Amino acid sequence: MTIDQFNFAGKKAFVRVDFNVPLDENFNITDDTRMRAALPTLKKILADGGSIIIGSHLGRPKGVTEKYSLKHILKHLDELLGIEVQFASDCMGEEAAAKAAALQPGEALLLENLRFYAEEEGKPRGLADDATDEEKAAAKKAVKESQKEFTKKLASYADCYVNDAFGTAHRAHASTALIAQYFDKDHKMFGYLMEKEVKAVDKVLNDIHRPFTAIMGGSKVSSKIEIIENLLNKVDNLIITGGMTYTFTKAQGGKIGLSICEDDKLDLALELMQKAKEKGVNLVLATDAKIADSFSNDANTQFCKVNEIPDGWEGLDIGPESEKAFAEVIKGSKTILWNGPTGVFEFENFTHGSRSVGEAIVEATKNGAFSLVGGGDSVACVNKFGLASGVSYVSTGGGALLEAIEGKVLPGIAAINE
Ligand code: AMP
Numbered sequence: 001m002t003i004d005q006f007n008f009a010g011k012k013a014f015v016r017v018d019f020n021v022p023l024d025e026n027f028n029i030t031d032d033t034r035m036r037a038a039l040p041t042l043k044k045i046l047a048d049g050g051s052i053i054i055g056s057h058l059g060r061p062k063g064v065t066e067k068y069s070l071k072h073i074l075k076h077l078d079e080l081l082g083i084e085v086q087f088a089s090d091c092m093g094e095e096a097a098a099k100a101a102a103l104q105p106g107e108a109l110l111l112e113n114l115r116f117y118a119e120e121e122g123k124p125r126g127l128a129d130d131a132t133d134e135e136k137a138a139a140k141k142a143v144k145e146s147q148k149e150f151t152k153k154l155a156s157y158a159d160c161y162v163n164d165a166f167g168t169a170h171r172a173h174a175s176t177a178l179i180a181q182y183f184d185k186d187h188k189m190f191g192y193l194m195e196k197e198v199k200a201v202d203k204v205l206n207d208i209h210r211p212f213t214a215i216m217g218g219s220k221v222s223s224k225i226e227i228i229e230n231l232l233n234k235v236d237n238l239i240i241t242g243g244m245t246y247t248f249t250k251a252q253g254g255k256i257g258l259s260i261c262e263d264d265k266l267d268l269a270l271e272l273m274q275k276a277k278e279k280g281v282n283l284v285l286a287t288d289a290k291i292a293d294s295f296s297n298d299a300n301t302q303f304c305k306v307n308e309i310p311d312g313w314e315g316l317d318i319g320p321e322s323e324k325a326f327a328e329v330i331k332g333s334k335t336i337l338w339n340g341p342t343g344v345f346e347f348e349n350f351t352h353g354s355r356s357v358g359e360a361i362v363e364a365t366k367n368g369a370f371s372l373v374g375g376g377d378s379v380a381c382v383n384k385f386g387l388a389s390g391v392s393y394v395s396t397g398g399g400a401l402l403e404a405i406e407g408k409v410l411p412g413i414a415a416i417n418e
Helices: 033-048 072-080 093-101 133-156 178-182 194-208 224-232 245-250 264-277 320-331 352-366 376-384 399-405 411-417
Strands: 012-016 049-055 087-090 107-110 160-163 189-192 212-216 237-240 282-286 288-292 301-305 314-317 335-339 368-375
Touching: 012 033, 033 049, 033 194, 049 189, 072 087, 072 264, 087 093, 093 107, 133 178, 160 178, 160 411, 178 352, 178 411, 189 194, 189 335, 194 335, 194 368, 194 399, 194 411, 212 224, 212 320, 224 237, 224 264, 224 399, 237 245, 237 320, 245 264, 245 282, 264 282, 282 320, 288 320, 314 320, 314 352, 320 352, 335 352, 335 399, 352 368, 352 376, 368 376
Parallel strands: 012 049, 012 160, 049 107, 087 107, 160 189, 212 237, 212 335, 237 282, 335 368
Antiparallel strands: 288 301, 288 314
């Protein structure tokens, strides 16, 4: 079933969204991209005369935690939807069931953070540090058992299930995948966002126009290793940047000062360079850096060669020479994937490299390239620099996007398709 084929009139839809938005210390939303991304789906259901029960997680709570309450985003959701959304202060229990049952066409109910329950993720909580393997296994079994009841209860609120949470599609959680088994093929579907995400990934995986360039930034090689290895089989150019740079630089004998580095990944970095060579992939690394004498926006700065960073200094962004080299590669590309900043873009004085990558992508896109930007931080970058409208597609998925590009079957997608 597709969302366009389904008539929601008089129906209650359980819609799993990804409202895991960043909040500041006063609970103001600092980036509402994920909320806006779910609006077409929510509005379509309301316009059809359906009602919606909205489920989401926020953060990584280990139980009920005020900080991670979805009530903080309720007011903004009201504004975005143009209606007063009801709230159930517990996603289980009487209140949620009663409010869901009483929903009228055109009304919406937001459930409290699903992850306040361990059953959402199906992982045991509160195990003592010295728990034995037996105790761990028993706790796991218990949570898997109670997860069935939890999932069934969520499903009981609605007539149909819509998954629009691409950001968690790589997790086989209660509300992202398991719930789908309680709805037949004609009553479960992707939301518009999920449909678009699946299409964009498909384009980068199966409809590649060359040259294909991937720009992988961020802090750690260890968290990106699988995707980097996978991309080596697909891309023509691979730009590895951000904090990962220094692991590669040190591996080649360069001086990196205090720059972030994974000493246990030096061999791996050399292996990746060798693999790139064997596969004929043009691996592009920074040649210069913007360095700082402390990890702070107000640090003293200078530019230097990436492998000649003085003691006491650290690389927090790429330098102008690298910007130019990266931009040249990007502008010559026809398919572009960007994940991760070139530096500590949270500090205004170290945003220049990430901005220049974004601008080069926009220019390539103008010249006909298909560009996909994904991963929380790259999305934050394009939004911060006002470049989102100049790229072909901004994904809401971080880990999910990367796993999809690695070629893995995502449980949230499989659950709807099977
Ligand atoms: P990731 O979550 O792995 O995509 O990494 C994103 C994070 O990497 C951002 O918070 C950046 O501040 C950080 N990052 C990028 N470049 C550097 C660098 N040169 N030194 C330290 N952190 C960095």
